[in-house]
Amino acid sequence: MRVHGEGGAVRIHVATDHAGFEYSKTLVAHLQAAGHEVLDHGPTAYDGDDDYPSFCIAAAQAVVADQRAGVEALGVVFGGSGNGEQIAANKVEGVRAALVWNVPTAELAREHNDANVIAIGARQHDEAEMLALIDRFIATPFPGVERHARRIAQLAEYETTGRIAGLLD
Numbered sequence: 001m002r003v004h005g006e007g008g009a010v011r012i013h014v015a016t017d018h019a020g021f022e023y024s025k026t027l028v029a030h031l032q033a034a035g036h037e038v039l040d041h042g043p044t045a046y047d048g049d050d051d052y053p054s055f056c057i058a059a060a061q062a063v064v065a066d067q068r069a070g071v072e073a074l075g076v077v078f079g080g081s082g083n084g085e086q087i088a089a090n091k092v093e094g095v096r097a098a099l100v101w102n103v104p105t106a107e108l109a110r111e112h113n114d115a116n117v118i119a120i121g122a123r124q125h126d127e128a129e130m131l132a133l134i135d136r137f138i139a140t141p142f143p144g145v146e147r148h149a150r151r152i153a154q155l156a157e158y159e160t161t162g163r164i165a166g167l168l169d
């Protein structure tokens, strides 16, 4: 069920930390088997004391750089909970990272938020469920419904200018 890009293939930027390291190998192989181009932003080796921010920010930066260059790309960041990974990714201008924990939140992240990064907790799901949620996120298009596009534009306005219509002085 792939809908993005030519033949459904998308460039996927992946990042994790020690909590998701083992799972990352399964995920990369799964996404490649589905025809996606996968770039793994680390970690490259297991270190039980490593820190997720730099890996996740690197992946998030790559998603934005690709999208701004016209390349269809999405990001997948995951750790123990997905919370820190989502927070890290959302520090990058242009990123809308959504924490996904079931099928509806995977679909809504794309349909309502045009999320370009999925964050997910590797300690919260088994491998099959993780793959299903990530697949669903990737396969779901943003339909461009006006009210959702309007709200996304408001977030971008605040992100780039520090101002937003409707904010009380």
Ligand SMILES: O=C[C@H](O)[C@H](O)[C@H](O)COP(=O)(O)O
Residues within 6 Å of the ligand: 017, 019, 020, 052, 078, 079, 080, 081, 082, 083, 084, 085
């Ligand atoms: O939000 C952060 C992530 O869930 C991390 O993967 C988690 O905090 C790592 O925890 P620990 O260092 O206890 O393995």
